[in-house]
Amino acid sequence: MKSYLKACCTLDLSEREQKKMVIMFNALGNPSRFEVMKYLVIHNGCYTSEIVDHLPQAQATVSQHLKVLDEAGWVDRLYEGTATSICLNEKNISWFKEKTGDIF
Amino acid sequence: MKSYLKACCTLDLSEREQKKMVIMFNALGNPSRFEVMKYLVIHNGCYTSEIVDHLPQAQATVSQHLKVLDEAGWVDRLYEGTATSICLNEKNISWFKEKTGDIF
């Protein structure tokens, strides 16, 4: 994702925040990752293995998707022994909704 | 964008609606298209040429981006003679915000 664009106007959104928003939008603009988020609404804190079972893709692929969601700020990964539990990042989710509401 | 996934649970979101949400997220998950939307918040109803001037890309590229935003439901294109004015699709934008609020 390139990001060489300058903001056209402030709209109460810094350049850094705008980049972050684009990354968050991008992360959910994929059917598998959106489905993970929906699954987490019901199964928040579940282990990665559950999500792997829920999706029709290989473990490596799901792991990659979870990394994208993590780096975008939608989820946190908590390492518990050999397992990893995935939690919604409520703070960032709220931030995203607020900003979306402010701008549009 | 593939969409072979079945919904895990309803969450007041039909499969059709889920697909639409993913497409809307995907459309704004690009710096140029996000910038267009921000520009429209201030210059709603402006002509395509203004947006072309605002972005650092070729006319053909901007036209393609506007098509994506249109097909995702973020904007409407109104053909006025040889020009095209671009308007925010308030209805879909509201829908998106409502659904995002409902789900997360």
Added chain:
DNA sequence: TTAAAACATCGTAAAAATACGATTAATGGA
């Protein structure tokens, strides 16, 4: 009718995203 203006579309090259099998790393028992 011709020409210019404003956009859309086409064809295509280059870059990025997606998916997978294989491998690696870390942990927790037996």
Added chain:
DNA sequence: TCCATTAATCGTATTTTTACGATGTTTTAA
């Protein structure tokens, strides 16, 4: 210690996205 479990990472093939120049289309004006 050795092995099984869980998940991350690596290397890579395939698909999709992005961007551009060139061309096509529609409308208005001369």
